[in-house]
Amino acid sequence: xxxxRKINLSIIQPSRNNLKYLKWSYDSIRKNQGDHNVQICVxxxxxTDGTWDWCKEMMEKDENFNAIRNEGPNRLxxxxxxxxxxNEVAKYEYCMIYHADMYLAPGAIDAIASYAKPKQIVSxxxxxxxxxxxxxxxxxxxFGTEPETFDEKSFLFxxxxxxxxKHTRDYTFGIFAPWCFYKEDFQRIGGHDPLYAPQSKEDSDxxxxxxxxxxxxxxxxRGVVYHMTCRGSRFNPTITTVGTASTEWQFQNIKSSRNFIxxxxxxxxxxxxxxPIVPSKYKVTIKLINCKRKNILAALEPWCTVMYxxxxxxxxxxxxxxxxxxxxxxxxxxxxxxxxxxxxVELLVDAExxxxxxxxxxxxxxxxxxxxKKDNTSLVGEKFSLGxxxxxxxxxxxxxxxxINL
Numbered sequence: 001x002x003x004x005r006k007i008n009l010s011i012i013q014p015s016r017n018n019l020k021y022l023k024w025s026y027d028s029i030r031k032n033q034g035d036h037n038v039q040i041c042v043x044x045x046x047x048t049d050g051t052w053d054w055c056k057e058m059m060e061k062d063e064n065f066n067a068i069r070n071e072g073p074n075r076l077x078x079x080x081x082x083x084x085x086x087n088e089v090a091k092y093e094y095c096m097i098y099h100a101d102m103y104l105a106p107g108a109i110d111a112i113a114s115y116a117k118p119k120q121i122v123s124x125x126x127x128x129x130x131x132x133x134x135x136x137x138x139x140x141x142x143f144g145t146e147p148e149t150f151d152e153k154s155f156l157f158x159x160x161x162x163x164x165x166k167h168t169r170d171y172t173f174g175i176f177a178p179w180c181f182y183k184e185d186f187q188r189i190g191g192h193d194p195l196y197a198p199q200s201k202e203d204s205d206x207x208x209x210x211x212x213x214x215x216x217x218x219x220x221x222r223g224v225v226y227h228m229t230c231r232g233s234r235f236n237p238t239i240t241t242v243g244t245a246s247t248e249w250q251f252q253n254i255k256s257s258r259n260f261i262x263x264x265x266x267x268x269x270x271x272x273x274x275x276p277i278v279p280s281k282y283k284v285t286i287k288l289i290n291c292k293r294k295n296i297l298a299a300l301e302p303w304c305t306v307m308y309x310x311x312x313x314x315x316x317x318x319x320x321x322x323x324x325x326x327x328x329x330x331x332x333x334x335x336x337x338x339x340x341x342x343x344x345v346e347l348l349v350d351a352e353x354x355x356x357x358x359x360x361x362x363x364x365x366x367x368x369x370x371x372x373k374k375d376n377t378s379l380v381g382e383k384f385s386l387g388x389x390x391x392x393x394x395x396x397x398x399x400x401x402x403x404i405n406l
């Protein structure tokens with residue numbers, strides 16, 4: 001695909017012990033960037049594999065290559081380093097979140113240039129080896145799972161002669177990496193939320209916030225990357241093997257998932273094309289009674305705005321959970337003796353009767369309330385049961401738009 005429009009683009013790449021992927025990715029960008037001005041911005045996150053020496057060498061050779069380094073010893077993670085690169089290093093008005101394990105195909109930036117504009121984010125189509133299930137937003141085709149086994153010749157032949165978009169038009173609507181954005185749109189909402197540092201769910205959070213800020217999402221099927229998938233942490237070969245999620249990633253994914261639920265009141269939602277679905281954010285109070293087991297408290301706490309409980313060791317729970325979140329846990333959890341009405345939606349949960357079906361109802365509470373409002377159902381002042389849960393609705397004000405800006 002040839003596009004006459006020229007774009008100035010800063011590619012954003014944090015990296016930790018990913019040197020062989022960085023080199024592979026760099027070569028593909030410089031070979032296939034076409035006539036566009038492309039700045040490559042790398043953040044070395046306390047690597048020990050020679051990444052920073054390579055970055056210094058490249059900054060001397062390539063005037064449009066810039067790098068920064070986290071000296072460590074602890075990593076910052078891409079949640080933090082994406083933003084440092086965008087705000088402190090990127091010099092162009094358009095930026096693209098990009099992973100080191102991606103090969104930029106010829107014509108990809110031409111395709112981006114066709115759609116790039118303020119208030120619109122453009123994603124490229126991913127071609128991947130079959131390490132994850134197929135979906136309507138990507139193409140499964142195996143051309144290798146490591147830079148040394150990547151069959152570039154076969155990939156380029158396939159791209160020129162056999163590749164066809166999965167759909168009847170050249171674009172669909174959704175968002176995932178690599179995604180190109182107008183820098184001012186990113187900075188207007190405050191970038192990524194450090195709540196999710198070092199990684200996991202920071203992308204779903206910012207996608208929700210972009211959507212609420214009326215930014216549009218377009219995926220072009222005329223521009224692709226070959227993506228080896230998850231080499232940053234989940235399948236990073238320095239800490240695990242391909243196809244086996246690292247213990248580091250598993251821990252962080254659980255931690256960030258709980259923080260996402262605390263913030264949004266629901267888990268990550270999107271349609272089949274990865275277009276975010278953002279239910280309303282309600283103020284939810286849970287009164288948890290007859291609670292003798294920490295696991296019930298731990299399961300329910302992220303799903304509310306505030307909780308009152310008769311669990312004897314609630315203070316120990318606050319202390320342990322505070323290490324895993326930047327939210328103030330002392331303002332989320334109180335003894336039942338300090339109960340006061342908070343407005344919003346109140347749930348009375350009896351731990352002795354609490355069931356899996358009750359937990360599913362709490363997880364879908366935002367959607368249940370949204371659907372009731374669509375049906376013009378009067379909710380304020382209503383008292384009713386959801387399974388074993390007693391629901392008391394004081395008001396149905398929503399707060400999701402307050403989450404747009406950090």
